[in-house]
Amino acid sequence: MSPRCKKLPRSFYERDTLIVAEDILGKYIIYQTNDSKLSARIVEVEAYIGKGDPACHAHKGMTKRNEVMFGKAGHAYIYFIYGMYHCLNFVTEREGFPAAVLLRAAEPVEGLEVMRNVMTDKADRKLLAGPGLFCKVFGLSREQNGLDLTKKTIYLEDRFDKNVELAKSARIGISEGKELEWRFYDKNSPSISRK
DNA sequence: TGAATGATGCGCT
């Protein structure tokens, strides 16, 4: 009998970013703090790959802000944007090659009470429907930037959920690189950030 | 249901 949950190892992230992005749909993200355990089913992501990708933060080389992207796979890259939001990424590929998968949306699973306290007046299925919302509701900020995803605080789990209907589109909110269909989502999810 | 807009602060030129 196979286990119902399996923490994803570093080798999961040390692959081609487009493969990781597709494979990550239907996986579960866990955030364990002192007070609570939050978890959610991932339903929408985008890939940002290397210096040749004009939309990638590492396009113009390494800076203080994006240095985590250049590091070893399986770490959290969290950045601050638009003066009020944070976005969470999973670093992929080999050390020295800057690439990551942006988490755009998820379906809440555990810790609903905590999440509802952050965003009152929002339907449960929309609590994590957007990259900025996800970090706000999960309580993630630059303090968690660089965390190792193979440790106990933040990690991904395979719960052998195969109910994903893969769809692709252009990435959202970028000005260059729009021709690439590097956004992946579960077509059947009610928690997608946009059509 | 979609387009336009303001909020708000940081990193980089």
Added chain:
DNA sequence: GCGCATCATTCAT
């Protein structure tokens, strides 16, 4: 200064 991997609100259709 300018631009930004966003979101909620407002106004138009």
